[in-house]
Amino acid sequence: xxTTTTTEPERQLRADARRNRExxxxxxxxxxxxxxxxxxxxxxxxxxxxxxxxxxxxxPTKEALLVELVRRKFRVFADHAREALEQEGDxxxxxxxxxxxxxxxxxxxxxxxxxxxxxxxxxxxxxxxxQRELLALTEQMLDRARDGGRLRRDIQPADIGMLMCxxxxxxxxxxxxxxxxxxxxxxxxxxxxxxxG
Amino acid sequence: xxTTTTTEPERQLRADARRNRExxxxxxxxxxxxxxxxxxxxxxxxxxxxxxxxxxxxxPTKEALLVELVRRKFRVFADHAREALEQEGDxxxxxxxxxxxxxxxxxxxxxxxxxxxxxxxxxxxxxxxxQRELLALTEQMLDRARDGGRLRRDIQPADIGMLMCxxxxxxxxxxxxxxxxxxxxxxxxxxxxxxxG
DNA sequence: CTGGAAGCTGAACTCCGGTTCCGCTTGCAT
DNA sequence: ATGCAAGCGGAACCGGAGTTCAGCTTCCAG
Numbered sequence: 001x002x003t004t005t006t007t008e009p010e011r012q013l014r015a016d017a018r019r020n021r022e023x024x025x026x027x028x029x030x031x032x033x034x035x036x037x038x039x040x041x042x043x044x045x046x047x048x049x050x051x052x053x054x055x056x057x058x059x060p061t062k063e064a065l066l067v068e069l070v071r072r073k074f075r076v077f078a079d080h081a082r083e084a085l086e087q088e089g090d091x092x093x094x095x096x097x098x099x100x101x102x103x104x105x106x107x108x109x110x111x112x113x114x115x116x117x118x119x120x121x122x123x124x125x126x127x128x129x130x131q132r133e134l135l136a137l138t139e140q141m142l143d144r145a146r147d148g149g150r151l152r153r154d155i156q157p158a159d160i161g162m163l164m165c166x167x168x169x170x171x172x173x174x175x176x177x178x179x180x181x182x183x184x185x186x187x188x189x190x191x192x193x194x195x196x197g
Numbered sequence: 198x199x200t201t202t203t204t205e206p207e208r209q210l211r212a213d214a215r216r217n218r219e220x221x222x223x224x225x226x227x228x229x230x231x232x233x234x235x236x237x238x239x240x241x242x243x244x245x246x247x248x249x250x251x252x253x254x255x256x257p258t259k260e261a262l263l264v265e266l267v268r269r270k271f272r273v274f275a276d277h278a279r280e281a282l283e284q285e286g287d288x289x290x291x292x293x294x295x296x297x298x299x300x301x302x303x304x305x306x307x308x309x310x311x312x313x314x315x316x317x318x319x320x321x322x323x324x325x326x327x328q329r330e331l332l333a334l335t336e337q338m339l340d341r342a343r344d345g346g347r348l349r350r351d352i353q354p355a356d357i358g359m360l361m362c363x364x365x366x367x368x369x370x371x372x373x374x375x376x377x378x379x380x381x382x383x384x385x386x387x388x389x390x391x392x393x394g
Numbered sequence: 395c396t397g398g399a400a401g402c403t404g405a406a407c408t409c410c411g412g413t414t415c416c417g418c419t420t421g422c423a424t
Numbered sequence: 425a426t427g428c429a430a431g432c433g434g435a436a437c438c439g440g441a442g443t444t445c446a447g448c449t450t451c452c453a454g
Contacts, residue, residue, distance in 0.1 A: 014421055017431060041412065042434095051433035053415080062412065117315035118369030158374025159383060165370065166363020166380065172315030173362065177355025183363065186356060190387035211400060211451060238442065248403035250444080259442065 021058050023048045025072075028065055032111035037066065037120055039111070067126040070115050074130035077102045081137035091144035092151055096188045098141065099164065103184050106168050117169035135161070152193050163187040218255050220245045222269075225262055233307035234263065234317055264323045267312050271327035274299045278334035288341035289348055293385045295338065296361065300381050303365050314366035332358070349390045360384040 013021065027048035031039040041062055045052045059065040084098045106112045115123040124131065138157040145151035167187055171180045210218065224245035228236040238259055242249045256262040281295045303309045312320040321328065335354040342348035364384055368377045 014430060016421070020431085040410095045434090052413085053434065054432055056413070057431065113315055116366070118310055118366040119314070119316045121369060121371070124370065124372075156374055158372070159379070161372075162367045162370075162375055162377075162380045163363070163383065165366050166360070166384075169313075169315040169362050169366035170359045172318060173321065173359075174318070175321075175355070175358075177353055178359055180359075182356070183359045186360065186387045187363075187383075190383045195391060213451070214401060217401085237440090242404095249442090250403055251401075253443065254401070 017058075020048070020050055020054055024050060024055055024058055024065075025069070029069055029072075032066070032069060033109040036110035036114045063122065066111065066115075066120070067123055069111065070123045071127045071130045073105070073109065073112050074127050074134055076105060078130065078134045078137055080105070081134065081141065085137065085140060090150070091141065091148040092192070095141045095145045095151070095191075099160070099188060100184065103164065103167050103180065106164075107171050107180060110172070113168045113171050116165045117172055118165075131161075150193055152191055155191055159191075163190070214255075217245070217247055217251055221247060221252055221255055221262075222266070226266055226269075229263070229266060229308035230306040233311045236308070260319065263308065263317070264320055266308065267320045268324045268327045270302070270306065270309050271324055271331055273302060275327065275331045275334055277302070278331065278338065282334065282337060287347070288338065288345040289389070292338045292342045292348070292388075296357070296385060297381065300361065300364050300377065303361075304368050304377060307369070310365045310368050313362045314369055315362075328358075347390055349388055352388055356388075360387070 024044065027050075028039070028044045031044045031047055035043075041052055041055055044065075045055050048055070055065070059068065080101050081098050084094050084101075087094055106116065111120075114120045135157045138160050142151065142155060142157060142160070146153060146155075164187075167180050167184045170178055170183045221241065224247075225236070225241045228241045228244055232240075238249055238252055241262075242252050245252070252262070256265065277298050278295050281291050281298075284291055303313065308317075311317045332354045335357050339348065339352060339354060339357070343350060343352075361384075364377050364381045367375055367380045
């Protein structure tokens with residue numbers, strides 16, 4: 001299948017334009033990963049080796065650029081989930097594996113922490129499609145893990161979302177005893193079924 | 198004892214000044230609870246029925262005002278903990294009760310959600326003293342609950358902090374299935390000792 | 395009562411960062 | 425080859441929000 005994401009621009013771009021678009025996205029990704037929402041357009045343009053005007057030719061507004069990157073990241077999360085669904089093995093551990101992998105991905109991206117940690121609600125709202133996709137995949141993982149018997153029976157896809165958002169919020173905090181990996185493991189433990197009733 | 202908090206201004210303020218200071222704090226509290234970090238000084242001044250200059254006479258900078266309010270809120274959290282430590286009853290439930298009460302407090306205050314949810318790290322950093330106090334009280338609650346046997350033995354005070362930050366981060370999100378009370382209960386469940394080994 | 399220090403006001407200032415826009419460059423269809 | 429639409433650069437623009445300050449008002453000690 002050709003890349004038919006609603007996000008991509010309608011008609012064929014000129015070759016150099018496509019190249020620039022990609023460089024901008026890359027630069028933006030780096031800048032936002034580093035500085036979060038506070039990254040500046042001028043900086044992004046500089047990193048991309050491009051004028052500010054060019055950035056605005058490709059993305060009507062800073063917010064649009066932010067949203068596009070959040071979308072992409074969500075697709076990465078979804079890819080991880082899809083890969084995991086191919087694997088053999090204990091479905092609970094597979095679920096936990098995806099959570100660990102996605103958390104690690106978010107850990108390197110301040111913008112994503114902002115989006116998930118509560119600021120930049122707008123970013124999430126506009127990535128609704130991608131979120132839904134991820135939720136659907138999560139549901140599959142949950143179903144399997146529930147059948148496996150090691151997952152608490154009342155856990156819903158949105159629960160995973162909330163917990164992951166929570167973990168991301170601790171990524172932004174530095175402090176003694178503040179460690180997102182620890183937080184993540186606590187969250188995963190919260191999902192376990194009590195060792196029989 | 199006289200109010201000897203390092204935060205209060207050194208020498209006796211003129212009567213009207215003290216009154217104004219209080220009105221500003223009140224107005225700021227309301228504005229920040231509503232708009233979070235984005236609340237504007239002009240708006241705060243207007244709500245307080247005071248000129249902007251007056252706000253700046255009492256707080257050198259917007260950040261200082263923010264920090265002061267975060268500190269106060271932490272003291273409220275600590276008060277809740279202190280009260281709880283007076284109570285009789287299952288120490289685990291007492292701990293859970295404080296968590297519920299403090300979460301509910303934070304739920305009505307967007308600025309606090311920003312501070313705890315990952316933005317405004319700076320606010321937390323400057324409320325270090327108040328945090329330490331809260332941590333110490335938390336430790337007492339944990340010790341008792343651990344002795345009671347219903348608390349997972351490896352839970353540390355900072356864990357509670359992280360979990361609470363996480364819960365606050367979901368407060369900022371609206372969405373189907375996103376419900377901070379649910380998140381909080383999951384967090385509390387994560388603390389429970391497995392029903393024997 | 396009264397002098398003067400403390401406090402107040404709010405228009406004006408400053409800074410900063412997103413956005414615009416116009417003249418120039420470049421890819422590509424013919 | 426070549427014309428021209430698509431794309432690019434980046435200085436300039438603009439609005440918004442924190443902060444300042446010069447003159448006026450109010451409290452209160454003596």
